[in-house]
Amino acid sequence: xxxxxxxxxxxxxxxxxxxxxxxxxxxxxxxxxxxxxxxxxxxxxxxxxxxxxxxxxxxxxxxxxxxxxxxxxxxxxxxxxxxxxxxxxxxxxxxxxxxxxxxxxxxxxxxxxxxxxxxxxxxxxxxxxxxxxxxxxxxxxxxxxxxxxxxxxxxxxxxxxxxxxx
Numbered sequence: 001x002x003x004x005x006x007x008x009x010x011x012x013x014x015x016x017x018x019x020x021x022x023x024x025x026x027x028x029x030x031x032x033x034x035x036x037x038x039x040x041x042x043x044x045x046x047x048x049x050x051x052x053x054x055x056x057x058x059x060x061x062x063x064x065x066x067x068x069x070x071x072x073x074x075x076x077x078x079x080x081x082x083x084x085x086x087x088x089x090x091x092x093x094x095x096x097x098x099x100x101x102x103x104x105x106x107x108x109x110x111x112x113x114x115x116x117x118x119x120x121x122x123x124x125x126x127x128x129x130x131x132x133x134x135x136x137x138x139x140x141x142x143x144x145x146x147x148x149x150x151x152x153x154x155x156x157x158x159x160x161x162x163x164x165x166x
Contacts, residue, residue: 035059036122038142038161042109045153050110056159062116069108078108082115111148111155121146122161 036058044050054069054077063084069077079090080101087104089096098104102112117134120127124139131150138144148155 034061034119034122036118036161038159040160041158042111042113043156044110045155046110047153052109058115058118058122062119065115067115080104080108080115111157113157114146117146118144118159122159 036056038056039053040056041053042051044052055072057066057068057070059066065082067080069080071077076092081088081090082101082104085099087098087101089098089104089108096107098107101115105111105113105115114127114129114132117127117129117132121134121136121144122139124136126134126136132146132148134144134146136144142161144157144159144161146157148157
């Protein structure tokens, strides 16, 4: 709990000073992995309420990828990597393995995040995730919001990123 509070505090400050993000989306018809970066904030309506905020870099695909979470000053909060059937958290000199990406994000942020769906949502494409609703209307302006209604407690995920010029 203390670790989450420290992470949330450090990363929360990051939302105030972090710069813009630049997504480099997958080119149509290529095998180039998608790459996105920006800021994210997560609020979980638990007792007591939990918040988590960080600068993020997301790369890969729903099946195989990496999510790097840092403070605005560049200090690594955690590096999440996943492949089919395994998810790994690298935190300083420690490495922890999880059976799924959902379990890993639950441990790090306090809520199982729909990381696989983020690849579609950041491109403005709907992706069905049980319990989650994504608001995609602001994606062209570099904003994404998703709400988890189930399972309880509810959670709000917000991302801010730059859209490349067409």
